[in-house]
Amino acid sequence: MAEVDHLAAERATARFDVEEMKVAWAGSRHAVHVADRMARLVASDPVFRKDNRTMLSRKELFKDTLRKAAHAWKRIVELRLTEEEADLLRQYVDQPGYVDLHWGMFVPAIKGQGTEEQQHKWLPLAYKFQIIGCYAQTELGHGSNVQGLETTATFDPKTDEFVIHSPTLTSSKWWPGGLGKASTHAVVYARLITEGKDYGIHGFIVQLRSLEDHSPLPGVTLGDIGGKFGSGAYNSMDNGVLRFDHVRIPRDQMLMRLSQVTREGKYVHSNVPKQLLYGTMVYVRQSIVADASKALSRAVCIAVRYSAVRKQFGSQDGGPETQVLNYKTQQSRLFPLLASAYAFRFVGDWLNWLYTDVTQKLEAKDFSTLQEAHACTAGLKAVTTSVTADAIEECRKLCGGHGYLNSSGLPELFAVYVPACTYEGDNVVLLLQVARILMKTVSQLASGKQPVGTMAYMGKVQYLMQCKSAVSSAEDWLNPDAIQEAFEARALRMAVNCAQNISQAASQEEGFYERSPDLLEAAVAHIQLIIVTKFIEKVHQEIPGHGVKEQLQALCNVYALYILHKHLGDFLATGCITPRQGALANEQLGKLYAQVRPNAVALVDAFNYTDHYLGSVLGRYDGDVYPALYEEAWKDPLNETVVPEGYHEYLRPLIKQQQLKLSRL
Ligand SMILES: CCCCCCCCCC/C=C\CCCCCCC/C=C/C(=O)SCCNC(=O)CCNC(=O)[C@H](O)C(C)(C)COP(=O)(O)OP(=O)(O)OC[C@H]1O[C@@H](n2cnc3c(N)ncnc32)[C@H](O)[C@@H]1OP(=O)(O)O
Numbered sequence: 001m002a003e004v005d006h007l008a009a010e011r012a013t014a015r016f017d018v019e020e021m022k023v024a025w026a027g028s029r030h031a032v033h034v035a036d037r038m039a040r041l042v043a044s045d046p047v048f049r050k051d052n053r054t055m056l057s058r059k060e061l062f063k064d065t066l067r068k069a070a071h072a073w074k075r076i077v078e079l080r081l082t083e084e085e086a087d088l089l090r091q092y093v094d095q096p097g098y099v100d101l102h103w104g105m106f107v108p109a110i111k112g113q114g115t116e117e118q119q120h121k122w123l124p125l126a127y128k129f130q131i132i133g134c135y136a137q138t139e140l141g142h143g144s145n146v147q148g149l150e151t152t153a154t155f156d157p158k159t160d161e162f163v164i165h166s167p168t169l170t171s172s173k174w175w176p177g178g179l180g181k182a183s184t185h186a187v188v189y190a191r192l193i194t195e196g197k198d199y200g201i202h203g204f205i206v207q208l209r210s211l212e213d214h215s216p217l218p219g220v221t222l223g224d225i226g227g228k229f230g231s232g233a234y235n236s237m238d239n240g241v242l243r244f245d246h247v248r249i250p251r252d253q254m255l256m257r258l259s260q261v262t263r264e265g266k267y268v269h270s271n272v273p274k275q276l277l278y279g280t281m282v283y284v285r286q287s288i289v290a291d292a293s294k295a296l297s298r299a300v301c302i303a304v305r306y307s308a309v310r311k312q313f314g315s316q317d318g319g320p321e322t323q324v325l326n327y328k329t330q331q332s333r334l335f336p337l338l339a340s341a342y343a344f345r346f347v348g349d350w351l352n353w354l355y356t357d358v359t360q361k362l363e364a365k366d367f368s369t370l371q372e373a374h375a376c377t378a379g380l381k382a383v384t385t386s387v388t389a390d391a392i393e394e395c396r397k398l399c400g401g402h403g404y405l406n407s408s409g410l411p412e413l414f415a416v417y418v419p420a421c422t423y424e425g426d427n428v429v430l431l432l433q434v435a436r437i438l439m440k441t442v443s444q445l446a447s448g449k450q451p452v453g454t455m456a457y458m459g460k461v462q463y464l465m466q467c468k469s470a471v472s473s474a475e476d477w478l479n480p481d482a483i484q485e486a487f488e489a490r491a492l493r494m495a496v497n498c499a500q501n502i503s504q505a506a507s508q509e510e511g512f513y514e515r516s517p518d519l520l521e522a523a524v525a526h527i528q529l530i531i532v533t534k535f536i537e538k539v540h541q542e543i544p545g546h547g548v549k550e551q552l553q554a555l556c557n558v559y560a561l562y563i564l565h566k567h568l569g570d571f572l573a574t575g576c577i578t579p580r581q582g583a584l585a586n587e588q589l590g591k592l593y594a595q596v597r598p599n600a601v602a603l604v605d606a607f608n609y610t611d612h613y614l615g616s617v618l619g620r621y622d623g624d625v626y627p628a629l630y631e632e633a634w635k636d637p638l639n640e641t642v643v644p645e646g647y648h649e650y651l652r653p654l655i656k657q658q659q660l661k662l663s664r665l
Pocket residue numbers: 087090091099100101103104135137138143144145146147177275276278279281282284287288291370371374422423424425426429433
């Protein structure tokens with residue numbers, strides 16, 4: 001804990017029990033305790049130091065990542081950490097690397113798509129790191145369009161093998177994390193060809209490198225795809241390229257839970273939906289939503305603490321200047337992001353519940369909720385990552401000039417985070433998937449089919465298409481029913497408008513294509529409704545701790561009214577609210593910001609992040625920002641010598657030449 005607490009006065013104004021808010025944020029007392037232990041374990045270990053990361057070359061950074069991953073594994077084994085503890089420890093190490101793909105995609109792909117026998121064979125090897133795996137789906141020519149992948153897996157009945165081949169340059173696997181330098185194996189997605197027929201995309205376990213000396217196996221060409229956006233950041237990851245030249249694998253390395261190829265070469269598809277092939281992506285999209293609240297809360301924690309320390313203007317007579325956090329503009333930019341961090345946290349928890357529920361149903365051969373799982377994971381992944389990426393950049397600006405320094409932690413956080421808008425499904429492509437499901441649901445309303453799950457509100461079509469908001473004062477917007485109704489009416493009316501416009505096109509396909517920009521907005525409205533609904537539901541639950549429920553209630557209202565204000569055009573154009581009601585919402589928002597202000601620092605303390613994890617001199621717990629900024633500057637390699645390298649070659653001759661010229665005048 002800090003010796004001098006420059007934020008003590010801020011902490012003293014909090015009107016709620018911070019320790020209890022930590023429980024609400026983490027999900028349980030147990031979760032707070034485990035996270036706390038793992039965060040401190042990492043922070044106190046010199047191997048996990050990361051303050052010098054942006055100054056390392058790519059090679060040094062990659063080696064540092066290998067070292068950290070090996071050390072993390074050593075500690076996990078030595079301390080006999082549970083799976084929950086190990087996952088948290090890796091998260092707090094906070095450096096993207098091959099282990100993310102090994103645990104996050106390779107293992108889940110085998111679990112989800114492998115038969116019991118295959119799981120029995122491969123998972124123990126993966127669990128003990130006797131093999132290292134990655135997820136090789138995307139190709140140079142195709143990423144979003146999975147059905148367009150070109151790599152082939154042709155069955156050879158003579159030898160009982162598949163022949164994996166990259167027929168073109170564009171079929172080179174391109175992007176898989178961990179592939180470039182670390183992985184020994186990959187789950188490779190390829191077109192299955194047997195008996196001369198192409199059966200589309202399937203997964204195969206393929207060994208890439210020797211387990212003796214790590215050299216590529218015959219017929220395998222692979223390497224890293226090169227440096228990426230930002231210093232440090234995602235460059236710790238070896239995203240790779242991979243080409244196959246007729247590489248043979250045994251038939252039993254096709255992942256055969258969903259479909260099989262017999263010894264004779266017959267293709268047999270089990271009686272399950274084909275989309276289960278996309279199951280690993282659904283799993284990771286769900287994890288990415290949980291991860292969004294972490295990244296967003298880190299950025300917000302830095303910006304709130306620094307805004308409470310930073311002072312500018314306001315003093316006419318030599319008195320103290322104003323904390324920038326007191327400026328209404330700073331509050332109206334920052335507090336919605338604080339509220340969004342909480343909103344994403346709770347919707348992430350709910351999505352995790354949904355995912356677990358759907359998985360259990362699938363085990364029991366009930367596929368009825370597959371579409372709901374797809375729509376929610378795809379849509380929430382798209383909205384939460386887009387908002388978080390923009391919000392990190394906004395937090396950088398909220399920290400003024402110092403936010404641009406690497407030592408603020410924000411540039412690296414942004415650079416690491418921003419590809420989340422692209423990987424695991426480009427956000428636009430994913431929102432169009434949600435839009436398709438919305439259009440399907442609207443078209444089924446006429447036949448009387450009652451929508452279920454997060455689409456259930458569409459069943460109230462008669463009412464929601466004509467209802468008028470009853471709000472007549474700013475306070476009325478504090479009523480969750482008023483908020484819920486406005487968001488439901490907006491989402492439904494936008495979807496119905498799109499459906500009506502599409503129905504006037506020559507074909508459904510053409511209409512969808514022409515109206516896709518509107519469809520994106522309708523999908524966003526639907527997903528925002530889900531986030532608002534889940535936040536309202538959370539606040540309705542019993543929440544222990546002095547003042548905790550009240551603070552969450554205020555944040556829930558901030559989130560909802562901020563979205564309403566930002567998308568006022570949607571609400572007005574669909575006639576859900578009047579311009580006067582829009583103005584009342586904005587008035588109420590201002591009052592809510594004033595309510596959040598004295599609690600702001602305590603609300604970010606509740607995230608319970610160590611200074612190590614935050615990695616920011618601006619976000620320090622003790623708020624002692626200026627000495628830290630000053631000290632940090634001197635650590636830059638450029639300051640190792642007083643006179644810079646290059647002075648004698650370039651600066652001195654230039655200065656001397658100019659001096660000579662002047663002396664001749
Ligand atoms: C240090 C920590 C260590 C610990 C490890 C843990 C880490 C895990 C946690 C992670 C946390 C944070 C994340 C950070 C790390 C992440 C690293 C990032 C790695 C990135 C990996 C990748 O990017 S992998 C590649 C991803 N690729 C994509 O996402 C491709 C996107 N494209 C598609 O999904 C499909 O092509 C698309 C859906 C767009 C189209 O499908 P298609 O079949 O061609 O056609 P449609 O006609 O549209 O669909 C047909 C029907 O199928 C339905 N459907 C589509 N998708 C799904 C689905 N997924 N599930 C169910 N149903 C689906 C669709 O609705 C259609 O239905 P209909 O009824 O016929 O209309």
